[in-house]
Amino acid sequence: MSERRYDPKQIEPKWQRLWERERTWEVSDEPDDDRPKSYVLEMLPYPSGEPHIGHLKVYSVGDAVAHFHRRTGRRVLHPMGYDAFGLPAENHAIKTGVHPRESTEASIRSFQEQFRQWGISIDWTREFGTHEPRYYRWTQWIFLALYERGLAYRKEAAVNWCPQDATVLANEQVVDGRCERCGAEVQARQLEQWFFRITDYADRLLDDLDQIDWPEHVKTMQRNWIGRSEGAEVVFRCEELGIDYPVFTTRPDTLFGATFFVMAPEHPDVPRLAAGTEHEASAREYVNHALSESSEERGDTEKVKTGVGLGRTVTNPVNGEQLPMFVADYVLMEYGTGAIMAVPAHDTRDHDFARAFDLPIRRVIGSDEQLPYTGDGPVTDSHPDFDGLGNRDAIEQINAWLDRQGKGHASINYRLRDWLISRQRYWGCPIPILYCDSCGTVPVPEEQLPVVLPDVRDYAPKGRSPLAAAEDWVAVACPACGAPARRETDTMDTFVDSSWYFLRYCDALNEQAAWDPAVLRQWMPVDQYIGGIEHAILHLMYARFFCKALSDIGLLDVQEPFSALFTQGMITRDGAKMSKSKGNVVSPAAIVDRYGADTARCYILFIGPPDQDADWSDSGAEGVHRFLARLWRLAAEMAEQTQPAEPSAEPSGAALELLRKAHWAIEKVTSDMSGRFAFNTAIAAVMELLNDCYRLREQAGAGALRFATATAASLVFPFAPHCGAEAYELLTGARVWEEAWPVADPALLERDTFELVCQVNGKLRDRVQAPTAATPEELKALARAAPNVRAHLDGRQVVKEVVVPGKLVNIVVR
Numbered sequence: 001m002s003e004r005r006y007d008p009k010q011i012e013p014k015w016q017r018l019w020e021r022e023r024t025w026e027v028s029d030e031p032d033d034d035r036p037k038s039y040v041l042e043m044l045p046y047p048s049g050e051p052h053i054g055h056l057k058v059y060s061v062g063d064a065v066a067h068f069h070r071r072t073g074r075r076v077l078h079p080m081g082y083d084a085f086g087l088p089a090e091n092h093a094i095k096t097g098v099h100p101r102e103s104t105e106a107s108i109r110s111f112q113e114q115f116r117q118w119g120i121s122i123d124w125t126r127e128f129g130t131h132e133p134r135y136y137r138w139t140q141w142i143f144l145a146l147y148e149r150g151l152a153y154r155k156e157a158a159v160n161w162c163p164q165d166a167t168v169l170a171n172e173q174v175v176d177g178r179c180e181r182c183g184a185e186v187q188a189r190q191l192e193q194w195f196f197r198i199t200d201y202a203d204r205l206l207d208d209l210d211q212i213d214w215p216e217h218v219k220t221m222q223r224n225w226i227g228r229s230e231g232a233e234v235v236f237r238c239e240e241l242g243i244d245y246p247v248f249t250t251r252p253d254t255l256f257g258a259t260f261f262v263m264a265p266e267h268p269d270v271p272r273l274a275a276g277t278e279h280e281a282s283a284r285e286y287v288n289h290a291l292s293e294s295s296e297e298r299g300d301t302e303k304v305k306t307g308v309g310l311g312r313t314v315t316n317p318v319n320g321e322q323l324p325m326f327v328a329d330y331v332l333m334e335y336g337t338g339a340i341m342a343v344p345a346h347d348t349r350d351h352d353f354a355r356a357f358d359l360p361i362r363r364v365i366g367s368d369e370q371l372p373y374t375g376d377g378p379v380t381d382s383h384p385d386f387d388g389l390g391n392r393d394a395i396e397q398i399n400a401w402l403d404r405q406g407k408g409h410a411s412i413n414y415r416l417r418d419w420l421i422s423r424q425r426y427w428g429c430p431i432p433i434l435y436c437d438s439c440g441t442v443p444v445p446e447e448q449l450p451v452v453l454p455d456v457r458d459y460a461p462k463g464r465s466p467l468a469a470a471e472d473w474v475a476v477a478c479p480a481c482g483a484p485a486r487r488e489t490d491t492m493d494t495f496v497d498s499s500w501y502f503l504r505y506c507d508a509l510n511e512q513a514a515w516d517p518a519v520l521r522q523w524m525p526v527d528q529y530i531g532g533i534e535h536a537i538l539h540l541m542y543a544r545f546f547c548k549a550l551s552d553i554g555l556l557d558v559q560e561p562f563s564a565l566f567t568q569g570m571i572t573r574d575g576a577k578m579s580k581s582k583g584n585v586v587s588p589a590a591i592v593d594r595y596g597a598d599t600a601r602c603y604i605l606f607i608g609p610p611d612q613d614a615d616w617s618d619s620g621a622e623g624v625h626r627f628l629a630r631l632w633r634l635a636a637e638m639a640e641q642t643q644p645a646e647p648s649a650e651p652s653g654a655a656l657e658l659l660r661k662a663h664w665a666i667e668k669v670t671s672d673m674s675g676r677f678a679f680n681t682a683i684a685a686v687m688e689l690l691n692d693c694y695r696l697r698e699q700a701g702a703g704a705l706r707f708a709t710a711t712a713a714s715l716v717f718p719f720a721p722h723c724g725a726e727a728y729e730l731l732t733g734a735r736v737w738e739e740a741w742p743v744a745d746p747a748l749l750e751r752d753t754f755e756l757v758c759q760v761n762g763k764l765r766d767r768v769q770a771p772t773a774a775t776p777e778e779l780k781a782l783a784r785a786a787p788n789v790r791a792h793l794d795g796r797q798v799v800k801e802v803v804v805p806g807k808l809v810n811i812v813v814r
């Protein structure tokens with residue numbers, strides 16, 4: 001017998017070639033069977049350089065789910081594509097002159113190669129990159145569908161401008177007043193921009209969260225981002241200038257306690273209010289200072305409150321009082337109307353401001369609580385109609401009263417803003433719009449799609465899109481009147497590309513339409529979506545919005561794209577995020593080269609619960625490698641033997657013990673994978689089973705051993721598909737992926753013995769098999785008789801014996 005050596009470099013390509021040749025993972029849109037469908041999807045990768053360890057993790061998780069679903073009787077769609085437009089490739093182009101398409105496609109090739117080496121079970125017929133005209137043609141078509149419905153619109157808006165990248169940033173891309181990408185301080189600019197009207201969907205985006213199986217913390221992040229609050233809009237009037245200032249408040253019950261009025265520094269009326277007064281210079285100076293601060297600094301509740309008076313007053317509509325106006329940086333333009341009524345008795349920040357500026361503080365809720373008091377209580381000193389009411393009850397009555405008086409009304413405010421999609425950049429999907437002097441804004445006719453992104457020589461942004469330099473492309477005849485017109489030169493935010501890719505996978509080869517609704521109905525919604533927590537807000541919110549908008553337009557029937565969501569944790573090394581600068585990067589290519597793909601995949605799932613962060617260890621990977629090697633070796637050795645393969649009909653002794661272990665492992669792995677992602681404990685169960693295979697290999701008999709080893713191969717297949725397939729074939733001659741998932745025999749799960757843990761003074765000293773039916777006295781006797789317990793009792797006095805039935809005996813001695 002030749003020396004047995006587990007050689008992934010032989011085994012893995014062999015199975016990959018077979019799966020590719022036989023197109024094993026392709027799935028038809030016209031099934032000839034009635035198995036239920038399962039759409040398993042990992043977030044598509046952004047191709048930049050080579051895949052990193054996070055990619056290995058997310059696709060190992062997704063592939064395990066896909067295999068489990070297939071073998072438990074489902075028809076599985078498991079596709080792959082690339083989120084290929086975006087800034088990194090463009091910035092690379094600016095530095096090197098290499099066309100972003102070239103660097104992106106080189107990266108895509110590297111991803112493709114590695115995905116194949118990892119043995120991920122992808123239906124490759126559906127693959128695309130979002131930068132391909134055959135894809136973005138339909139991105140443009142969706143833009144036009146939204147435009148026709150008034151859901152895409154253009155307006156001049158103050159935008160976040162990154163001077164370094166020379167582009168507009170979405171609010172979400174501004175972190176602490178700085179550009180998320182390059183860290184430059186963000187400036188404000190006015191530009192004509194395209195928006196999607198996501199705010200129309202705020203309530204549905206909120207309400208429908210209740211229908212989906214997502215982690216609660218992700219739902220909370222979405223709810224906070226939408227930021228719905230109920231209250232009232234109340235109009236305060238500046239009589240001197242004849243201007244009305246609507247204010248949103250969640251606390252109309254405190255209206256009678258307002259003692260001043262504050263505007264955000266960005267409020268467009270601030271210069272006009274201060275103009276010609278003695279406060280003009282100080283207001284201007286203050287506003288300039290405030291704009292240079294980050295919103296985090298400004299929102300810091302500990303910060304000493306600053307502001308300046310405007311020398312004007314507004315009338316409190318409920319009591320006619322004149323309230324002095326201030327401008328202060330603790331009021332944010334993004335929230336509500338950018339102006340607030342200040343109630344220092346019942347709002348902490350207003351209270352701080354009032355103390356700093358020596359303004360009156362008037363209690364209107366409760367009686368003797370310390371101020372500021374933000375809790376509930378009876379209304380006082382307000383109005384005879386409301387005094388004495390509980391403040392929560394008073395809100396409704398005050399809102400009705402405001403309405404009757406024409407001074408306000410109940411209102412709902414959202415933090416969510418419309419989605420700014422214009423980017424003054426090159427490497428993105430062109431916006432299919434023309435501007436004509438006589439016709440105005442003209443959508444590109446559908447039959448002229450795609451508007452193909454032209455090649456340019458200079459990618460460097462100059463405050464306008466690099467596309468503006470492509471004169472031949474920009475100048476075009478107006479499709480309505482034939483006069484010379486100009487193309488829109490902005491491109492779309494890449495989040496638009498990734499907001500519908502999961503729809504295209506369902507019908508990726510359709511050249512006549514983005515999808516056939518009947519085909520879409522076959523697959524949508526995605527049954528299990530898997531990706532990083534960093535996409536908890538934007539990508540997921542935008543994709544949900546697209547589904548709702550497209551279903552309103554009548555283009556699909558699903559309201560929610562992702563029925564279930566799993567967010568995986570990060571892989572760190574030496575406790576830190578992997579980065580080139582720290583020199584702690586583990587590259588998937590190097591790991592696969594050293595140990596094989598099965599070890600890499602299996603270890604990354606074994607390392608810990610996959611929703612948690614986990615730290616990479618080489619010795620851990622080696623342990624998993626040894627486990628797979630032992631599985632393969634046992635299978636290979638048994639393949640050469642010719643004993644009967646079936647376990648005996650009435651097994652006993654070691655054979656029974658091993659069969660019980662196999663059924664226990666089936667039960668454990670099945671439960672760990674059914675709607676859960678406990679891959680780590682599932683793999684640990686297979687390891688335990690394999691240990692027993694080795695421990696009992698001599699006594700159990702060939703039939704039981706073969707069954708148990710084949711079961712281990714079958715159960716490990718979703719995590720280590722090549723090794724699992726190889727070992728299973730060696731033992732049974734069959735293809736494991738064509739086999740139904742094993743089902744545990746309940747008769748073999750019932751145990752008449754259990755492993756009794758024997759402790760002395762709380763320390764584990766031995767384990768013995770004990771009858772399930774044993775009495776506590778019998779268990780104590782068994783424990784005392786265990787050899788290693790006897791050794792620790794020798795010459796000492798037993799003080800107490802604690803019995804936990806079915807588990808342990810602890811003997812306390814001194």
Ligand SMILES: [Zn+2]
Nearest residue numbers: 162165179182
């Ligand atoms: Zn930047």
Ligand SMILES: [Zn+2]
Nearest residue numbers: 436439478481
């Ligand atoms: Zn025209």
